[in-house]
Amino acid sequence: MRAGAESTGPVLDARGGSTGPVLDAGAEVLPGARGGVGRRVALAHPLLLMAAIVLASLNMRAALASVAPLVGEIAAHYGLSSTASSLVTSVPVLFLGAGALVAPWLGRRFGVEPVLFAALVLLGAGILVRVLPSVYALYGGGVLVGTAIALLNVLMPGLIKRDFPDRAASMTSLYTGAMIAGATVVAAASVPLEEAFGGSWEASLAFWSLLAAVAALAWLPQVLLTRARTTNGSRSAPEARAASGAPARGVWRSALAWQVTLFMGLQSLWTYVLIAWMPTIFTDHGMSRSTAGVMFAFNTLTQVAGAFAVPLLAGRMRSQRPLVVLVTALVAAGYAGLLVAPVEGAWLWSALLGVGQGGAVGLALTLIVLRAGDAVTASRLSGMAQTVGYLMAAAGPLTAGAVHQATGSWTVPIVLVLCVCAAALVVGLLAARDRKV
Secondary structure: OOOOOOOOOEEEOOOOEEEEEOOOOEEEOOOOOOOOOOOOOOOHHHHHHHHHHHHHHOOOOOHHHHHHHHHHHHHHHHHHHHHHHHHHHHHHHHHHHHHHHHHHHHHHHHOOOHHHHEEEEEEEEHHHHHHHOOHHHHHHHHHHHHHHHHHHHHHHHHHHHHOOOOHHHHHHHHHHHHHHHHHHHHHHHHHHHHHHHHOOHHHHHOOHHHHHHHHHHHHHHHHHHHHHHOOOOOOHHHHHHHHHOOOOOOHHHOHHHHHHHEEEEEHHHHHHHHHHHHHHHHHHHHOOOHHHHHHHHHHHHHHHHHHHHHHHHHHHOOHHHHHHHHHHHHHHHHHHHHOOOOOOHHHHHHHHHHHHHHHHHHHHHHHHHHHHOOOOHHHHHHHHHHHHHHHHHHHHHHHEEEEHHHHOOHHHHHHHHHHHHHHHHHHHHOOOOOOOO
């Protein structure tokens, strides 16, 4: 139970004993109350909210991870070149950035919970559009998928800062871990699902719209409770602050905000290069397609460890610099392994990359929460970091595919990613300082 979320009287348990204060579902703590901490009080059923967060998080990469093991079949079906097939993964990532630009405004205008619900509905629709029998639908569905995931990505840190201000790092660990776990299951199941559906990659991709539908249903109670509070004249702390005209901090003019943003972008770039091309790198060096799929799934599985552990450690540190060094070193070592002995050390490189990738995304999202002083700033910093960051990341798969096509080798693309790792180390050390935007 958080401070400031108490009613004035006790509640009796089943045996007639007092259990202490009870949460008031309709209460709001406005700016200036309880030592100046402005936040919305937990809902009557906080476990329901946590379940909704986890289910939404499972969808944050699932629709992207489902494509990578099947990109060869998709390219063969439509006769796509390496550059054109890289757009299958690059287009959604590009719209992760474009969608992130409007996400904070949508959250303020319509409320976080309704927008998250709408994003999950849009995600399910985008997944289905993507498998319609047209290359235009393939890319158009990617636009919808990327936009929907952008809304989830941007609004989740602000919601956590608002509803779990005293447990922000642990909640970030929970949702990033769930995000990676969802990608792991999807990556491992995509090829078996294709085989189960008689060799139909379309059916395999479409199947994951069910996951988005389940998550959308889980958000319905939150939407209804938010509407009830609005009808009763109450509003959340971020909405109250926005309505009061209180100016938000100028995140776009903050050097620290740009450092957080660049770290987000650079770590996203190295991750989406792997999402797009890791199985292809292995198969181009002689590994079978099924084994390459297992390696990709193993890489995604090991990301869970980093995604859970790093945010928890980050929340206990005043400066997160040691973690920046750790995650960038792991990723650089994994990429170097792909350069010198991709097949022989595939298990080791996949593990190093996985722990580093998961830790890096968890750290990037935690830095957004830790460097922001309040929920409004967290939402706007999240929007900035993910707008610029994912626009940067979108260039990764496309550039890697184009350079590979031009050189006929993966050497130059991997060397370029190692340069990205060096740049991420520099900006990450600056972003990890104990300061506030």
